[in-house]
Amino acid sequence: MSADGLPWGFAYLDEGTKRMIRRALLKALAVPGLQVPFASREMPMPYGWGTGGVQVTASVLTPDDVLKVIDQGADDTTNAVSIRRFFARTAGVATTTRTAEATVIQTRHRIPETPLREGQILVFQVPIPEPLRFLEPRETETRRMHALAEYGLMHVKLYEDIARHGHIATTYAYPVLVEGRYVMDPSPIPKFDNPKLCSEAILLFGAGREARIHALPPHTRVESLAFEDHPFEPARAAGICALCGAADSYLDEVLTDDRGGRIFVCSDTDFCETRRAGGAS
Amino acid sequence: MTPLLEVRNLTRRYGARTGCEGVGFDLWPGEVLGIVGESGSGKTTLLNCLAGLLPPDGGEAWFDTREAGPRDVFRMPEGERRRLARTDWAFVRQNPRDGLRLNVSAGANVGERLMAVGARHYGAIRAEAARWLERVEIDPARIDDRPSTFSGGMQQRLQIARNLVTRPRLVLMDEPTGGLDVSVQARLLDLLRGLVRDLGLAVVIVTHDLAVVRLLAHRVMVMKDGRVVEEGLTDRVLDDPRHPYTQLLVSSVLAA
Numbered sequence: 103m104s105a106d107g108l109p110w111g112f113a114y115l116d117e118g119t120k121r122m123i124r125r126a127l128l129k130a131l132a133v134p135g136l137q138v139p140f141a142s143r144e145m146p147m148p149y150g151w152g153t154g155g156v157q158v159t160a161s162v163l164t165p166d167d168v169l170k171v172i173d174q175g176a177d178d179t180t181n182a183v184s185i186r187r188f189f190a191r192t193a194g195v196a197t198t199t200r201t202a203e204a205t206v207i208q209t210r211h212r213i214p215e216t217p218l219r220e221g222q223i224l225v226f227q228v229p230i231p232e233p234l235r236f237l238e239p240r241e242t243e244t245r246r247m248h249a250l251a252e253y254g255l256m257h258v259k260l261y262e263d264i265a266r267h268g269h270i271a272t273t274y275a276y277p278v279l280v281e282g283r284y285v286m287d288p289s290p291i292p293k294f295d296n297p298k299l300c301s302e303a304i305l306l307f308g309a310g311r312e313a314r315i316h317a318l319p320p321h322t323r324v325e326s327l328a329f330e331d332h333p334f335e336p337a338r339a340a341g342i343c344a345l346c347g348a349a350d351s352y353l354d355e356v357l358t359d360d361r362g363g364r365i366f367v368c369s370d371t372d373f374c375e376t377r378r379a380g381g382a383s
Numbered sequence: 384m385t386p387l388l389e390v391r392n393l394t395r396r397y398g399a400r401t402g403c404e405g406v407g408f409d410l411w412p413g414e415v416l417g418i419v420g421e422s423g424s425g426k427t428t429l430l431n432c433l434a435g436l437l438p439p440d441g442g443e444a445w446f447d448t449r450e451a452g453p454r455d456v457f458r459m460p461e462g463e464r465r466r467l468a469r470t471d472w473a474f475v476r477q478n479p480r481d482g483l484r485l486n487v488s489a490g491a492n493v494g495e496r497l498m499a500v501g502a503r504h505y506g507a508i509r510a511e512a513a514r515w516l517e518r519v520e521i522d523p524a525r526i527d528d529r530p531s532t533f534s535g536g537m538q539q540r541l542q543i544a545r546n547l548v549t550r551p552r553l554v555l556m557d558e559p560t561g562g563l564d565v566s567v568q569a570r571l572l573d574l575l576r577g578l579v580r581d582l583g584l585a586v587v588i589v590t591h592d593l594a595v596v597r598l599l600a601h602r603v604m605v606m607k608d609g610r611v612v613e614e615g616l617t618d619r620v621l622d623d624p625r626h627p628y629t630q631l632l633v634s635s636v637l638a639a
Contacts, residue, residue, distance in 0.1 A: 246461075249462075250461070250462040250465060252465065252499065254469075254495060254496075254498040254499025254500070255495070255498075255499075257498040257503070258484070258487060258491050258494070258495050258498055259487075261487075261490070261491045261494055261498065261505065261508065261509075262487045262488060262491045264505055265488050265490055265491065265509075265526075265527050266488070266527065329503055329504060329505040330503050330504045330505075331504055331505050331506050332505050
């Protein structure tokens, strides 16, 4: 029992676990793009709901932090609401939905539209951290390929995309080369967000089921893989947000009725609300 | 002139049993060496050791690298050996499904080695893949088809194209005609003979089929119980076998 009378330590995890995870985080930050194994714990939520991200967040939170949690850009979806409440209860930290006010942001599959600044930490929930997994099923072999920087196979996948679809059809979990060394899966963010991986903030990636952590320190050089004659293009739906009119944000398509009516709205709810409060429409 | 590959005293044991023992040979540029012997005589063990798939228990294999001259491949750092394996070496397996990626197109299969050595221009990779498909007598129109839709003979030819695309100097082949019917075998052998001559390949070909050796190999090595029992020019060994085992092997071939 902790000093404040709660039946758990600050931010749910015990101090030993948090120290173990912080060690893995430091190693991951020291070698950007490297997948660092860690002793992933059982969390009071099912695998696939962000157990990795929650453990990383719990390990970096301090009592002074302001936490924001998003799920596909939105602050008000089940996963985001329950993780935010989890930390409000177990750590007693302040929470917010405003990107600019948050010091720690846990995210499932988006990077906020508002540019992140120095001092902020973005924590990703990662389902499968191994970019080579669907090309090479053997873990022993993928580790060897990372060690020797043998990444030709990654381009085989992109080649296959172009051969089949006429363009690189990978739209999310788009592989990147970190500092010219490790190929990394940036978690299933849309490739629209890939350019934002070069950030002023610290980006931490936690995969709970796979027990891996990887990280990008601020200002890391991150290149999206591509061919010379088929360069990388960050894709977004051709449209503008029906609520705030933004023409440069990542859009979700929403059905409005059962007669085929549909609109596009910003995937980042905070970005959209801030614009609307500022008078844009 | 130095041999392309100098193998000395290569030994591999499986516990108390012997895979191959004290095998040595020289392979010169452009030369085709056949290795024959019955099942279990250590042919495939020898080839797998050379290809880096099995660690040998002893011995040396000096390969004349382009950059640094003769190097012992068994004592090379792993990264270097793997780089060699996908540039200057090729390994054609008996079962093409082991040597191909069945879930990507024929073009990607041929292009993989190019991309592995740094090719990053889609159009150029594709054009080179199409050229190689044509060269191994596969219709280039099938460049986007998966190898699983190919016949056995086509798969084997695709595997050969995929291996030769980086212009290797040394090709290791493990029963390349095994499991194919005779007319397809004949076409494949014809193709191989042409490629070996045109590209000046040095080849180590393992087979139990003496006809394959007769057609392709300049020299032949006969193995029994993991040891080399006889070696020499192909015609000499097949027409005038000296070792009792070779005599048995040659006399067991049924005349068609």
